[in-house]
Amino acid sequence: MSFDVEAFRAEFSFFQQHPDWVYLDSAATMHKPDAVIKAEVEFYQQHNSNVHRGAHQLSQQATRLFEKARDAVALALNVRRREEIIWTSGATEALNLVAAGLMGTVLEPGDRILLTCLEHHANIVPWQFYCQQHGVFIDVVPLTTELELDIAVFQQLLELKPKVVAMAEVSNVLGTIAPIAQLVKLAKAAGAITVIDGAQGIVWQRPDMQALDADFYVFSGHKLYGPTGIGVLYGRYELLNNLRPLRYGGEMIKAVSFAGTTLNQLPYRLEAGTPNIAGAIGLAAAFNWLAEFDSAALKSHKQQLFQALYQGCKAISGITLLSPATQNAGILSLNINAEHPTDVAALLNEQKIALRAGTHCAMPLFQALQLPGAVRLSLAAYNNDHDIQRTLQALEQTVELLQ
Amino acid sequence: MTAHELILQSKAPYTAIAAQELPAIAASSDWQNKYRILMNLGKQLPVFSNDLQRDEFLIAGCDSKAWLLHQYDGITQKHYWAFDSEARVVKGLVALAICQLNGLSNNELAQLDFTVLLKPLGLYQNISPSRQSGLQAVLDKMASQIKATG
Numbered sequence: 001m002s003f004d005v006e007a008f009r010a011e012f013s014f015f016q017q018h019p020d021w022v023y024l025d026s027a028a029t030m031h032k033p034d035a036v037i038k039a040e041v042e043f044y045q046q047h048n049s050n051v052h053r054g055a056h057q058l059s060q061q062a063t064r065l066f067e068k069a070r071d072a073v074a075l076a077l078n079v080r081r082r083e084e085i086i087w088t089s090g091a092t093e094a095l096n097l098v099a100a101g102l103m104g105t106v107l108e109p110g111d112r113i114l115l116t117c118l119e120h121h122a123n124i125v126p127w128q129f130y131c132q133q134h135g136v137f138i139d140v141v142p143l144t145t146e147l148e149l150d151i152a153v154f155q156q157l158l159e160l161k162p163k164v165v166a167m168a169e170v171s172n173v174l175g176t177i178a179p180i181a182q183l184v185k186l187a188k189a190a191g192a193i194t195v196i197d198g199a200q201g202i203v204w205q206r207p208d209m210q211a212l213d214a215d216f217y218v219f220s221g222h223k224l225y226g227p228t229g230i231g232v233l234y235g236r237y238e239l240l241n242n243l244r245p246l247r248y249g250g251e252m253i254k255a256v257s258f259a260g261t262t263l264n265q266l267p268y269r270l271e272a273g274t275p276n277i278a279g280a281i282g283l284a285a286a287f288n289w290l291a292e293f294d295s296a297a298l299k300s301h302k303q304q305l306f307q308a309l310y311q312g313c314k315a316i317s318g319i320t321l322l323s324p325a326t327q328n329a330g331i332l333s334l335n336i337n338a339e340h341p342t343d344v345a346a347l348l349n350e351q352k353i354a355l356r357a358g359t360h361c362a363m364p365l366f367q368a369l370q371l372p373g374a375v376r377l378s379l380a381a382y383n384n385d386h387d388i389q390r391t392l393q394a395l396e397q398t399v400e401l402l403q
Numbered sequence: 404m405t406a407h408e409l410i411l412q413s414k415a416p417y418t419a420i421a422a423q424e425l426p427a428i429a430a431s432s433d434w435q436n437k438y439r440i441l442m443n444l445g446k447q448l449p450v451f452s453n454d455l456q457r458d459e460f461l462i463a464g465c466d467s468k469a470w471l472l473h474q475y476d477g478i479t480q481k482h483y484w485a486f487d488s489e490a491r492v493v494k495g496l497v498a499l500a501i502c503q504l505n506g507l508s509n510n511e512l513a514q515l516d517f518t519v520l521l522k523p524l525g526l527y528q529n530i531s532p533s534r535q536s537g538l539q540a541v542l543d544k545m546a547s548q549i550k551a552t553g
């Protein structure tokens with residue numbers, strides 16, 4: 001079945017509002033289909049009440065919708081138990097929760113953890129902060145000259161017996177797809193707890209948690225056609241149950257006296273305070289909406305666009321491509337001659353190409369690449385051939401203006 | 404090169420920009436042409452050596468690194484600046500501001516509205532907010548330097 005991109009695009013009111021823009025910044029945040037927006041609005045207009053606490057029927061109804069959203073995500077990710085889905089504000093909060101929650105419970109002074117050099121700051125800084133406090137050492141997997149994770153070094157570092165291995169499935173700068181199934185297997189064989197940052201990866205490929213067998217997996221709703229301010233921490237039940245909460249108060253508590261407090265069960269023990277109810281419902285709507293489309297067709301459409309963009313850029317003299325063409329989830333980082341990425345972006349902005357310039361919250365990666373930054377073009381399935389043509393023309397114009 | 408020498412060396416290029424490129428940008432009608440001129444302004448201006456790319460001269464609030472040097476001549480009561488940035492757009496925009504302000508006295512500067520300096524150039528509607536705020540950060544710094552001597 002061929003994919004009708006125009007029909008897909010018509011699901012997004014945003015594009016009707018901005019017909020003259022080419023949006024190539026989906027790795028930063030995606031546009032949301034009207035179905036998702038409608039689900040959030042409907043919640044507020046028709047069902048708004050707080051969850052888990054009202055004595056009234058309205059609250060029970062809101063609670064039902066909220067928990068139904070959890071079920072939808074649990075089903076989409078094929079987890080063992082619905083309590084393994086914890087709502088967070090996004091990938092960043094989820095990673096903070098894992099890093100903080102493992103310190104002192106799993107990670108002890110003198111232990112080691114393993115990260116990779118292409119991580120987003122959200123998968124570096126929480127670890128760094130808590131590891132420093134707790135005397136835990138961090139090792140870093142480098143890249144090969146082909147910009148892939150160096151598996152040989154990965155295996156050597158596993159011999160140091162890290163208790164945690166945390167890594168991104170897809171690099172938010174290079175777009176490269178890590179062989180996480182293989183890496184999870186290796187890490188688990190070495191006895192490590194595995195944490196996958198799926199913020200970009202989930203867009204590329206819906207994970208099957210039981211098949212993947214990672215211990216933790218995090219993502220943000222807004223990078224997957226969902227609302228901002230909602231994300232998910234998936235965790236293996238036993239591990240989640242032993243994770244020390246990052247926040248305290250509200251529904252996470254079973255009983256409080258000044259002598260002490262008993263925490264509630266999962267998932268609530270990790271969801272302090274009033275949750276982002278409408279956000280959760282919106283994210284579930286995104287999963288349900290996405291299920292209406294053939295995911296293989298979406299993927300191959302995006303791959304076609306990526307190849308056209310890649311080959312087109314390669315043909316423009318002056319452009320240096322950072323991202324590899326193969327094993328790429330649809331992110332193309334590039335530079336033009338020795339120009340500063342912000343200059344390139346400024347000229348592309350003039351031509352109404354929306355993209356990002358700089359170090360993309362991955363400064364250690366740019367240190368490894370020995371580059372001051374790059375311009376990042378990121379695709380989504382709602383992009384079309386016209387977007388690619390416009391972008392290539394704009395890049396040619398930009399190269400010319402920078403001469 | 405010292406900061407003083409660099410500011411001295413920048414005087415003539417800024418004057419030339421005020422006479423040539425500033426009106427040329429204002430007069431040109433398409434954005435490509437405006438940018439073509441803007442992007443090349445930096446080439447006329449001296450580049451800061453490593454020892455002048457010091458933190459004390461660094462402007463916070465730009466996407467790219469940027470440094471501003473200032474000098475106040477107590478005898479003539481005139482202000483002079485020199486500016487460098489990793490990015491050509493910012494270097495060009497700031498050059499268009501400095502070339503209108505260089506060599507003016509406290510009194511003259513007090514009467515100027517910095518917010519409309521670049522308005523007649525027809526660039527502003529195009530420039531992205533982050534670039535505008537980069538430029539704004541430099542203009543704010545200049546205003547505070549003027550104030551400190553006034």
Ligand SMILES: Cc1ncc(COP(=O)(O)O)c(C=O)c1O
Pocket residue numbers: 027028089090091092093120122123168170171172197199200220361
């Ligand atoms: C790989 C990766 N991890 C984590 C994050 C953080 O996501 P958020 O800002 O939604 O929490 C991002 C977002 O840019 C990302 O690309």
